[in-house]
Amino acid sequence: MRSIQAFKAIDRKDFNQAATLLEQAIKANPRNATAHANLGYVCSVLHRDIDALAHSEKALALDPKLSFAYVNAVVYAAHLSEFSKVKKYGAAALAQPKGAIKPDHLKLVRERLKDLQPRVYTVTWTIDPKDAWGEGGKGKGPFFAPIPATDLPYQSASFELAKAKSHEVVTRDGVRLLKFDADGPVELTAKATVKFVDYRPKLQEKSAAAIPDEAKAYLGKGRRLDPESDRVKDVANKVKGPTPLKTIDNLLVWLKANMKYEHPTTFESVDEILKRGNGDCGAYSALFVAVCRAGGIPAREVWGVVKSSERFAPPGHLGSHVWAEVYLAGQGWVPVEPQNLKGLGHQPTGYVRLMHFVTLGHDWPITMTIASAPQFGKPATIPKYVEKVIPE
Numbered sequence: 374m375r376s377i378q379a380f381k382a383i384d385r386k387d388f389n390q391a392a393t394l395l396e397q398a399i400k401a402n403p404r405n406a407t408a409h410a411n412l413g414y415v416c417s418v419l420h421r422d423i424d425a426l427a428h429s430e431k432a433l434a435l436d437p438k439l440s441f442a443y444v445n446a447v448v449y450a451a452h453l454s455e456f457s458k459v460k461k462y463g464a465a466a467l468a469q470p471k472g473a474i475k476p477d478h479l480k481l482v483r484e485r486l487k488d489l490q491p492r493v494y495t496v497t498w499t500i501d502p503k504d505a506w507g508e509g510g511k512g513k514g515p516f517f518a519p520i521p522a523t524d525l526p527y528q529s530a531s532f533e534l535a536k537a538k539s540h541e542v543v544t545r546d547g548v549r550l551l552k553f554d555a556d557g558p559v560e561l562t563a564k565a566t567v568k569f570v571d572y573r574p575k576l577q578e579k580s581a582a583a584i585p586d587e588a589k590a591y592l593g594k595g596r597r598l599d600p601e602s603d604r605v606k607d608v609a610n611k612v613k614g615p616t617p618l619k620t621i622d623n624l625l626v627w628l629k630a631n632m633k634y635e636h637p638t639t640f641e642s643v644d645e646i647l648k649r650g651n652g653d654c655g656a657y658s659a660l661f662v663a664v665c666r667a668g669g670i671p672a673r674e675v676w677g678v679v680k681s682s683e684r685f686a687p688p689g690h691l692g693s694h695v696w697a698e699v700y701l702a703g704q705g706w707v708p709v710e711p712q713n714l715k716g717l718g719h720q721p722t723g724y725v726r727l728m729h730f731v732t733l734g735h736d737w738p739i740t741m742t743i744a745s746a747p748q749f750g751k752p753a754t755i756p757k758y759v760e761k762v763i764p765e
Contacts, residue, residue: 618701625711
């Protein structure tokens with residue numbers, strides 16, 4: 374009876390009442406697999422993602438033939454960034470008898486699994502140094518431009534350069550840059566192989582390792598951010614937890630509750646972002662990094678190009694994006710997407726990492742400090758690309 378009433382509540386979109394009725398049905402019969410599965414759906418609508426996945430898993434444990442629950446489990450696991458479970462339940466969904474799962478639901482499962490497959494991006498930048506700042510001044514080389522980071526757990530890369538008079542790769546403070554000279558536009562083509570890496574299982578391991586000086590350098594002031602700002606320290610005190618991991622989790626929750634995405638935006642300082650409560654990817658990342666540093670966690674902004682909607686880049690092009698990295702003792706630099714509540718410890722395979730931003734404490738020549746795509750014009754900010762997924 375309660376299950377029937379719950380379905381009626383779902384039909385009229387009274388999901389809180391539906392949840393209460395389904396919980397009562399499960400209390401009366403804890404082995405009611407269908408009630409667990411339906412409660413999982415209701416919990417997802419109510420943004421109770423942890424409960425949604427838990428009830429879907431319980432439903433499948435009670436009745437492995439409940440095919441639609443595999444699809445639900447894949448979706449809820451993806452929302453929680455539980456990627457091992459995405460793979461587990463995704464494989465189980467694809468193994469169900471033909472016709473047991475709707476075609477559009479199978480397509481959804483395949484898309485979630487595809488998100489975890491490695492891929493190769495061939496990215497082409499047209500770099501015009503005409504208005505860029507080089508070591509000789511405006512429009513006078515040699516110039517510096519970022520190239521895809523390599524030898525990372527999740528990314529390796531190679532590149533070719535055409536139409537330049539000379540070039541070499543320089544690495545400083547962990548940033549890999551192309552130093553080149555040219556009289557006109559040059560074409561930089563890079564092949565970046567990106568694979569999904571989940572750092573989070575290792576992040577649960579406690580480590581007594583000390584933070585090296587190289588990482589401690591990322592506790593100071595940066596471009597547009599000051600960890601000593603009163604506003605920044607106020608947020609840092611609010612989110613401070615017993616461990617760096619808990620502090621970062623608290624900060625991601627705070628950002629979700631207190632920040633609104635607005636694009637495009639500009640800002641002079643993180644204090645400005647805190648005052649208005651909105652910003653784009655750069656604002657989220659700068660704020661995240663500032664608060665981490667104020668809490669004693671080394672952090673840095675990361676810039677690259679990503680697959681994006683037509684709002685940010687035309688078809689066949691990658692869009693510019695900024696995210697972050699934190700240094701965790703015993704693990705090293707770990708990626709974070711500040712706009713994602715579960716963004717610690719992984720990044721999408723649609724991201725190509727180019728460079729991180731150094732702090733004001735790094736002694737960089739101005740031409741290296743501004744070595745980012747915008748100074749070379751729009752074609753360098755939004756490059757063309759070809760993507761090839763590598764079957765596992």
